[in-house]
Amino acid sequence: MTELEKLxxxxxxxxxxLLQILMEDAEQFVLSYTGRTILVGGLTKAVRDLAVIALNRLGTEGESGRSEAGESYSFSEVPRQVYDELNRYRLARVGGTRFENEKK
Structure with missing residues (x-):
């Protein structure tokens, strides 16, 4: 099953x-945050999670909370568990350079 089908x-x-756009945006965020140029296998779930979050937040961009008909909703930032996953794959800089193993 492809990631798009899972989503x-x-x-x-x-x-x-729409889902493809959200997946591509999430993938770019993950690559930028981790400092990588290729998506390694362990990051695919984080990409999918970020795409789901983005889909759920469509139409509520910029809001931190909302109250309607006696019900209150609050929106948090990206869940800590997603950042924990991303941090495991984040590349460190050595002398201003990041070293990434390339797939062969």
């Missing part, structure tokens, strides 16, 4: 183009 199954969203 469709998890969210119930039918718009594949």
């Amino acid at each position: 469709k199954k998890i969210t119930g969203e039918k718009d594949e183009a």
Whole structure:
């Protein structure tokens, strides 16, 4: 099963183009945060989690909370568990350079 199919199954969203955009944005965020140029296997779940979060937040960008009809909703930043996962794969800089093993 592809990551896009998994995301469709998890969210119930039918718009594949939207899901693809969210996956690509999440992947770029993960690569930027970790300092990597290629996505290693352990990061695919983090990408999927970030895409789900982005989908759930569509239309509420910039809000920290909302109250409607007696119900209150609050939005937190990305869950700590996602950052914990990303931090395991973050590359350190040595002399201003990052060294990444390339897949062969």
